[in-house]
Amino acid sequence: MGNRRPLIAGNWKMYKTGSEAVETARQLVKLVEDVTNAEVMIAPPFTAISYVSDIVRNSRVSLGAQNLFWENEGAYTGEISSAMLVSAGCKYVIIGHSERRQYFGETDETVNKKIKAAIASKLIPILCVGESEKEREGKNTFSVLDKQVTNGLEGFLVNELETLVIAYEPIWAIGTGKTATSDQVQEVHLFLRSLAEKKNGNMLAKSIRILYGGSVKPDNVTELMGLPDVDGALVGGASLDAETFSKIVHY
Numbered sequence: 001m002g003n004r005r006p007l008i009a010g011n012w013k014m015y016k017t018g019s020e021a022v023e024t025a026r027q028l029v030k031l032v033e034d035v036t037n038a039e040v041m042i043a044p045p046f047t048a049i050s051y052v053s054d055i056v057r058n059s060r061v062s063l064g065a066q067n068l069f070w071e072n073e074g075a076y077t078g079e080i081s082s083a084m085l086v087s088a089g090c091k092y093v094i095i096g097h098s099e100r101r102q103y104f105g106e107t108d109e110t111v112n113k114k115i116k117a118a119i120a121s122k123l124i125p126i127l128c129v130g131e132s133e134k135e136r137e138g139k140n141t142f143s144v145l146d147k148q149v150t151n152g153l154e155g156f157l158v159n160e161l162e163t164l165v166i167a168y169e170p171i172w173a174i175g176t177g178k179t180a181t182s183d184q185v186q187e188v189h190l191f192l193r194s195l196a197e198k199k200n201g202n203m204l205a206k207s208i209r210i211l212y213g214g215s216v217k218p219d220n221v222t223e224l225m226g227l228p229d230v231d232g233a234l235v236g237g238a239s240l241d242a243e244t245f246s247k248i249v250h251y
């Protein structure tokens, strides 16, 4: 896996009030004190980010956001900018999660603008891509992923993508308890790395971290992390409980 540092990222989605988030973050910071094999990140809802930032400061846990808007500031009711996330202590931002594409009209074009904004603010973008069950059954997995990655990353210079993280999240595996098989995951991750190589050259392809997401649990994480092109996990449901997430982090 070269020198790509594994990343285990927790997406808390629309769960936890400020005080609940603080409690879970406090537990997690203690539970992962000893972890050196991977970087740990949690992405709480916006209302909890500043509170959690105080808890995770100087710990093994990094902070991320679940979304951003591409403008710096302005009359954009309900939106949050990359500068706001940076000032709240975020290092990462998840972009183009399938739930945002499905329920909030995100497209490859908006994803591209968001990645640009993230990179301009030195946030590390986690670009989420993945096919639906129908697309997989129709043997369109690779063309769907090619389009999401190509359009999502259009117009960047190679050095701008040095920190980029891609999360492969087959939609049919998110929150369903169904995990992709090791063969399916490795096949797609290798495809994504070759795609990065084709478009941006060998150096980027080697440094880019590709996470798997979709019903990752303590009992399947070890096998997934053993795959040559898996550099980490994006965890939804199983990241909400500090002990369960800590077991995943200690894969």
Ligand code: PEP
Pocket (backbone or CB within 6 Å): 011, 169, 173, 174, 175, 176, 177, 213, 214, 215, 216, 234, 235, 236, 237, 238
């Ligand atoms: C996710 O939302 O990114 C995710 C992978 O969810 P879950 O782990 O619950 O399937």
